[in-house]
Amino acid sequence: MYLSTIRSADPARPGGRAKHAVSGTVIGLGVVSLITDVSAEMVTAVLPLYLVYGLGVGYLQLGAIDGLYTGATALLRLAGGYFADRLGRPKAVALVGYGLSAATKLALPAAGSSLGAIGLVIGADRAGKGIRTAPRDAMITLASPADGLGRAFGVHRAMDTAGALLGPIVAFGLLTVLVGDYPAVFGVSFCLAVIAVIVLAVFVRAPAGTVERSRVRLRAGFALLRQPALRGTCLAAALLGVCTVGDMFLFVGVQRSAGLPPGALPLLPLATALTFMALASPVGRLADRLGRWKVFLAGHVVLLAGYVVLAASVSGWLVAAVVLAAHGVFYACTDGVLMAHAAPLVPEPLRATGLAIVQTGQALARAAGAVAFGALAAGTALRPAFAVFAVVLLVSVLAGTRIK
Amino acid sequence: MKRTWVGVAAVVLTVVAGAVFVGLRTGDAAAEQQLDLARGGLLYVDESGRVRQDDRVGPSCQRVDVAAGTLACLRATALPDQAELLVTKPGAEPRLISEWGLPSRVRVSPSGRLVGWTVFRSGDSYLGGVGTFSTTAGIFDLATGNHYGSLEDFALTVDGKPYPAADLNYWGVTFARDDLTFYATARSAGGTWLVRGDLRTRTLTSLRRNVECPSLSPDGTRVAYKFRDGDRWRLHVLHLANGRDIPLADPAHLDDQPQWLDDRTVAYGRDKAIYAVPADGTGVPALLRAGASSPAVVR
Numbered sequence: 001m002y003l004s005t006i007r008s009a010d011p012a013r014p015g016g017r018a019k020h021a022v023s024g025t026v027i028g029l030g031v032v033s034l035i036t037d038v039s040a041e042m043v044t045a046v047l048p049l050y051l052v053y054g055l056g057v058g059y060l061q062l063g064a065i066d067g068l069y070t071g072a073t074a075l076l077r078l079a080g081g082y083f084a085d086r087l088g089r090p091k092a093v094a095l096v097g098y099g100l101s102a103a104t105k106l107a108l109p110a111a112g113s114s115l116g117a118i119g120l121v122i123g124a125d126r127a128g129k130g131i132r133t134a135p136r137d138a139m140i141t142l143a144s145p146a147d148g149l150g151r152a153f154g155v156h157r158a159m160d161t162a163g164a165l166l167g168p169i170v171a172f173g174l175l176t177v178l179v180g181d182y183p184a185v186f187g188v189s190f191c192l193a194v195i196a197v198i199v200l201a202v203f204v205r206a207p208a209g210t211v212e213r214s215r216v217r218l219r220a221g222f223a224l225l226r227q228p229a230l231r232g233t234c235l236a237a238a239l240l241g242v243c244t245v246g247d248m249f250l251f252v253g254v255q256r257s258a259g260l261p262p263g264a265l266p267l268l269p270l271a272t273a274l275t276f277m278a279l280a281s282p283v284g285r286l287a288d289r290l291g292r293w294k295v296f297l298a299g300h301v302v303l304l305a306g307y308v309v310l311a312a313s314v315s316g317w318l319v320a321a322v323v324l325a326a327h328g329v330f331y332a333c334t335d336g337v338l339m340a341h342a343a344p345l346v347p348e349p350l351r352a353t354g355l356a357i358v359q360t361g362q363a364l365a366r367a368a369g370a371v372a373f374g375a376l377a378a379g380t381a382l383r384p385a386f387a388v389f390a391v392v393l394l395v396s397v398l399a400g401t402r403i404k
Numbered sequence: 405m406k407r408t409w410v411g412v413a414a415v416v417l418t419v420v421a422g423a424v425f426v427g428l429r430t431g432d433a434a435a436e437q438q439l440d441l442a443r444g445g446l447l448y449v450d451e452s453g454r455v456r457q458d459d460r461v462g463p464s465c466q467r468v469d470v471a472a473g474t475l476a477c478l479r480a481t482a483l484p485d486q487a488e489l490l491v492t493k494p495g496a497e498p499r500l501i502s503e504w505g506l507p508s509r510v511r512v513s514p515s516g517r518l519v520g521w522t523v524f525r526s527g528d529s530y531l532g533g534v535g536t537f538s539t540t541a542g543i544f545d546l547a548t549g550n551h552y553g554s555l556e557d558f559a560l561t562v563d564g565k566p567y568p569a570a571d572l573n574y575w576g577v578t579f580a581r582d583d584l585t586f587y588a589t590a591r592s593a594g595g596t597w598l599v600r601g602d603l604r605t606r607t608l609t610s611l612r613r614n615v616e617c618p619s620l621s622p623d624g625t626r627v628a629y630k631f632r633d634g635d636r637w638r639l640h641v642l643h644l645a646n647g648r649d650i651p652l653a654d655p656a657h658l659d660d661q662p663q664w665l666d667d668r669t670v671a672y673g674r675d676k677a678i679y680a681v682p683a684d685g686t687g688v689p690a691l692l693r694a695g696a697s698s699p700a701v702v703r
Binding site for chain 2: 045048049052053055113168169171172173174175176177178181183184187188191192194195198199201202203263265266
């Protein structure tokens, strides 16, 4: 259904397009992300069941498999960005990332019950994700007019999130129809991943803005941080990231504070994702008009309000709805908007590298923030911990306003 | 233009391949048959996730147990992270109880009146990130319809002192013959205990450390359990009266709630197969059935 859009759309030249259309390349990348996310989330959803009942792996070892890859993904994200610039071929590098992840869907059933092999496969999947992120975002910037970046990212992120929401539904639907047939889930997941790779290879045009094979040096990548504007953005995004509590803790906080039954916990992320999906595109457009950094900061203020509600002793479904809506707004105001803000600060030959640096700094900072919050909550209690983070986040937002 | 057609053809081909693959796998799901819960014998879950009794194919479950005609089956559902407990009894309406989490353990009391379940839940802890799990165990009374939602609501006493803690996890319920007493495992930062529970008073009392996934013998004198040794578990039997603790003759690591075949033999699942071993520490493990898990005995 998107094919006609994609084919008829000329690769956008920055500034050379109407203000209210998102280029075919962006829609195409959105379709690729949507299908890939269905495929990835399918596997994520059934993995614990598969390991325990398909393979007889204990839960003790499950923890050992997961959560080891944050650092590796961060490094590969930087590598993906660098090679996309170095080769001047972001699409090719993104294809490698998508292809690697697709291959892991087939490797998972082949890994058998060897924990080492399973860990390796999951690691390769994350690696693929790390490699493709920066080149993909660079393609979005290169295919969009400078004044429509926020909207382009918004559309892409909305499609991406739609896929993530669909994945578990598809997976558990299959498991029900096929009674615990995990290989079937992996097979379908693999087919979807392959379709996404075909769509990217054949139907998504590399943006014409892509630079010639440049002689990008690693040093030039690091020199990016000598530019005050980009350095300021990076530092501010990281500072704000350290002051966020991490999604899981926010959901636990909502469930406890609002007095929801524990069974509601798995449903809470859906509320955030739905809000994010609905608002990503309009908020992106708003950011184009009002200023992206302003909207980025405003998103943190909304999140801060959510923390205040959690710190205050109010309970009930309404509170949960308000906080989750705030969380979704926060994502809509920060995820793509930060990329849209950072892209113009990076010279085109280094676009993917620059975006990778910003993303990695933010991701690592957020991971650190979650750890800090966990330690604080364990040492005190949930409410005071949210109060502390609300204050710290406020200070960081005020510091962030000094960046233009 | 040609490139577009090649792309379309490749996508269509992939879709067809996926559909054929799924179609091939749907064909061999056997229809559900009536199990014979009056006759003795082994019940288990086969590799395709169906309850089996000799050549009869029952409902699809991850864990199964049976006693006095009551069949309890714990399984994952079509909704992410939702488990359901299916309880059937001849002459009574089947009951479905929804629980949030992944199926872990299920047991029926010897009289067939009580059902105990355990589910895994993720993200239920403060410090754990992705991949950390907590467990929740509960009991359902078929006679009264009472749902003892979670053992976390019971009052726990450890070494004679009340032990209120937010980080308590319970798993592996096993029932005595009186339909009031049960045993389970409790874990908190302080350690892991075998606890004895009382449904009337809603209390739990710690008996001994380091006893996981207890299973009470038919005569009620011993508990077969997983003894933790670092990151490995091995099968032990504990005499409740005198505290005598015997490692059974299988040194291999296992992660299962054992099941007594009779007062002398313990069965358990390990490496996708069911084994049995004498309960007194002698002998060697015997392979009971390959490609099977969750042993249960019709009695």
